[in-house]
Amino acid sequence: MAPHTTLTPRQLLTAVVVVAAGGAVGTLLRDLALRIDTTHWFIQIVGATGWASRVPWVLALVNIVGVYLATVALRGPLVRHDPNNLTRLVIITGFFGGFTSYSSLYVSLGTIWHVSVLGALFTALLAVLSGVVAAWLGARSWSK
Amino acid sequence: VNLLLVTLAGALGCVVRYLFEYSVRAHHPTLRPWATVGANALGCGIAGWAAYQLTSSMEVHIRTIVLTGFCGGLTPRQGTPLAIFRGDSGRHSPTLWSFFCSRSCTGALEVSRTYPHVGRSTKFEARRFGG
Numbered sequence: 196m197a198p199h200t201t202l203t204p205r206q207l208l209t210a211v212v213v214v215a216a217g218g219a220v221g222t223l224l225r226d227l228a229l230r231i232d233t234t235h236w237f238i239q240i241v242g243a244t245g246w247a248s249r250v251p252w253v254l255a256l257v258n259i260v261g262v263y264l265a266t267v268a269l270r271g272p273l274v275r276h277d278p279n280n281l282t283r284l285v286i287i288t289g290f291f292g293g294f295t296s297y298s299s300l301y302v303s304l305g306t307i308w309h310v311s312v313l314g315a316l317f318t319a320l321l322a323v324l325s326g327v328v329a330a331w332l333g334a335r336s337w338s339k
Numbered sequence: 340v341n342l343l344l345v346t347l348a349g350a351l352g353c354v355v356r357y358l359f360e361y362s363v364r365a366h367h368p369t370l371r372p373w374a375t376v377g378a379n380a381l382g383c384g385i386a387g388w389a390a391y392q393l394t395s396s397m398e399v400h401i402r403t404i405v406l407t408g409f410c411g412g413l414t415p416r417q418g419t420p421l422a423i424f425r426g427d428s429g430r431h432s433p434t435l436w437s438f439f440c441s442r443s444c445t446g447a448l449e450v451s452r453t454y455p456h457v458g459r460s461t462k463f464e465a466r467r468f469g470g
Contacts (some may be wrong), residue, residue: 297414
């Protein structure tokens with residue numbers, strides 16, 4: 196099925212349900228991960244004050260893991276699946292779409308910016324690079 | 340209850356993003372993630388608004404639902420890096436790298452535009468943001 200194929204109302208409804216189910220599970224896992232109290236660990240590593248204490252490290256880790264696993268899935272088992280395939284919809288569009296988050300990383304940049312402009316720029320750069328490196332590693336895992 | 344609402348909001352965010360991507364693909368057939376870029380920009384705008392506006396103690400749950408749930412589902416992190424390395428076209432297109440950079444800039448701009456007094460509110464707690 197080509198990516199621009201128009202789905203019938205029934206197919207579209209099925210796709211929506213599948214995406215919602217995957218997204219719900221992904222969001223639930225991310226929310227549970229973010230509820231883990233990691234303050235004590237991070238204070239020991241980055242200190243209680245300063246811009247580094249405001250970086251959402253758990254979310255950053257969740258994003259890196261999500262990007263890596265999604266790339267592995269897309270370059271491996273789902274490589275020949277088009278964007279409207281139900282398996283791909285539930286895993287990539289739904290689950291990993293809900294599991295990883297982009298907006299809160301950038302909302303957090305706002306608070307970091309107030310503490311340190313350089314820290315905010317560094318965090319933004321690190322966020323971009325970590326995503327690229329995670330995707331590169333995921334892609335490499337199948338090219339060997 | 341809060342966890343359930345966050346989960347449902349996340350599912351809603353994913354569905355909104357999918358329908359947006361589907362409608363864009365239906366009119367402009369492409370494997371490149373333009374629609375995801377648009378969804379991310381929109382999600383960052385909503386997140387910036389929610390982070391600044393919903394700061395009272397009464398609204399903290401709504402903020403979590405909007406940020407962690409809806410915006411989290413609307414804005415996937417993996418979209419563009421995947422497009423770069425997925426190799427749909429058989430090679431790594433430089434155009435997709437520019438997607439990635441532009442998307443990052445768009446997100447930062449959206450948040451900064453809707454969030455002008457960032458960090459000045461004592462009620463604002465960055466660590467609580469999960470969306």
